[in-house]
Amino acid sequence: MPPTQAESVIKNIIREIVQECAAHGEIISETLIAFMVKAVVLDPSNGFNMDRTLVKSDVQKLVKLCVTRLLDSKNPSLDTIKMQVYFDLNYTRRDEFLEEHHRVLDSRIGSVSREITDNRACTKEELESLYRKIVSYVLLRSGLGSPTDIKIVREATAALHSVFPQAELGTFLTLSKKDKERQLKELAMIVTGIRLFNRDCGKGGEGIDDLPAILHEAVPATTQHIDSQLETAQNLAYCYTAILEKAARNPLMSSELKQYMLKEALYNVRQYEVFLHIILVTTTDLVRTFNLLTEYKLFLFSSSILGERVHTTDFRKLEWLFPETTANFDKLLIQYRGFCAYTFAATNGLLLPGNPAIGILKYKEKYYTFNTRDAAYSFAENPEIYIDLVREKAKKNVELIQLLELHQQFETLIPYSQMREVDKHYIKPITKSESSSQTDTHILPPTIVRSYEWNEWELRRKANLRQKVTHSVQTDLSHMRRENYSQVYLSKNSGTQSLREGSTGVPRPQIYLAGLRGKPSKVTHDVKVNLTRAVDET
Incomplete structure (x- = not known):
């Protein structure tokens, strides 16, 4: 069935139950009827199958059962x-x-706050009106006195003037809207504090109870x-x-x-x-709570109870918590609101408070208490059986769901006030135990050299060289050893000369021209004479 259709069917059922109860002279709230409808459907003895759609006969049966239970004044x-x-x-x-x-307070004074923050006063009259609105805002926000009482208004005005004179309105108007709202809240707290102080001193506090x-x-x-x-x-x-x-x-x-x-x-x-x-x-008050906790702790550690506690050696695979071994023992979230789970399941619904001093059983990250050691032993042998019995008993008596805090197992019946705590993580126990350790004085052998001296002169004094003689010893391999020296000469200029000198001469060309001066005739005859000697003649 779609969610919208299911809601419509439930609303029709609730409306019909309201009419039936009204016909019998009983006015019952819809919240109670809705809770009763879920309780009747949850009870397995009524035979409702939550996995299938309700037919008309189922609806009539459901309405009849709810009306019968709601009109039973002796139940x-x-x-x-x-x-x-x-x-x-x-x-x-x-x-x-x-x-x-x-x-609610912010919604009531929201209009006054907007009138102040949105104001654009310029004239003297407008500034005076704005200042009066600020005084009214301060009184409304503090809730100490009526803004219509002239004595209260005068006292609040004087207190406001001491920290925020009217001359500062110009600076106030230049602020942004968020800054104005923040300053208004600060002024309201300051003025309220001044009025309370004056009332304590006997100099004011008109209208303050x-x-x-x-x-x-x-x-x-x-x-x-x-x-x-x-x-x-x-x-x-x-x-x-x-x-x-x-x-x-x-x-x-x-x-x-x-x-x-x-x-x-x-x-x-x-x-x-x-x-x-x-x-x-x-x-x-906190003092009384502390005293009760102190008495509770003394009660836990009484000698008569210590003899009835669980022996952890009997259950090797289960974890048991005790007051002296758990730091936050009194802050653990105990299942079934501290009632003994075994007694409730074994006796078909008898509620007996558990005794944490016997031992708290930690099973699947949840904690259980028991009223006797035998009950703790019986529950610890097979916890799932008793947990299922408690769940089935709660289906028949739906008031046990809230009494034993079984909301996580029946999420459809979670009260509104505990909706935020459904996913709350359980407080984990901080276990503590006695332990001791011992170490040797020196695990490793000491490496301190007692004869070490850092002072050179102390070493000289211990050597006592003035009364010592130098001895030398040579072996067969070292007696021929001596010191070696080597010398390097600086480099100098050097030259080389061949055995004989040799040279070669090239004939010099000698060429003459005759007849350059000319002759009486107009025709010139030049004669070229080559007098160069041959190479082999030189």
Whole structure:
């Protein structure tokens, strides 16, 4: 079935159940009805198959079962579910409450903040109006006094003027919008601090309630009321547990007693006790919490309990944690909210608180406590059997899912307040044990030379050369050895000469011309005479 179609079918079923309950004179919230629908579908005894589409007969059967359970005023299980739904819708943790408070406050004063940051005042009247708006913003953000009370406005104006005079508005207007918003928040905190200081000094604080005095009266009264309710719930739980234990040992008594009703009443009281503890933690101071933890640790280490603890030698393959061997022992996230898993599974739903001093079993990165050593031994032999029995029991009594914190196994029934904690990593134990080690004084032999001296003159003194004689010894191979010398002469100019001299002469050419002067005749005759000697004649 597509998700949209499934949501439509569920809405129609819820609407029909609302009409049926209204016809019987009961006005029930849709949140409770939705929780009951999932609880009825989850119960295997009702025969619903979550893997197939619901037909018309299945829807009619589902509506009938839900209406029957919702109109059963004598059913403790219904009261437990109502209590769980109411607590889930109304209880808010401190960090979530502060976050929601700041969100609502920002939405309320957002318009005033925008009027201030978007203002473009120029004239004197506009600047005065802007300054009055800043005073109103400071009062609205602090929540200490009404902006319409003239005395409170005058006091806030004087406090603001001491840190932010009106002459600084020009500089304020030149800032960016983000810087303006940041400065407005800083001014609101500073002015609030000044007013609180003046009130403490008795010089002002108009319209500011004496919150410490109010809390001094209200917190002890609230704590006392919660303590009384917690004591009543614990006494009822002890009585119900004692009756169920006695009925388990007496067959005649168990036949006359409606054990399932008594167990559902026990679940109701235990859930009420858990919610009271959650509220009490937020109201008690740290000193009292520290004292309780101190008493708890002393209780853990009492001699009577130490004799009942688990012997780790009996289970070689399982890991057991004890207070003296685990640093963060009291911070471990115990399964089933600290109740004994074996007793709950073996007795078909009896809730008995576990005793961590016996030993905490670590199995598949989860931690389990037990009320006796025998219960711990029985569970450790085959943990999966008892874990499955607890899961099947929770399907039949859906209020156990929140009481025993089984949300990860039934993700469809996770309360809104715990949605963020589904993927939360468990705190891992920091185990510690006694250990000792011993080393020899000197593992390696010493390499210190006692006769070493760094001073040359000390070495001379020890040598005592003045009273010593030099001796020399030669062997057969060394007695012919002597010192050798070599000399190198510098280079000088040198020349060479052949045995005889020889030369050659070339005939010089001698050529003459005759008749150059000419003759009386006009015709000139030149005569060339070559007188050069032959080579062989020279």
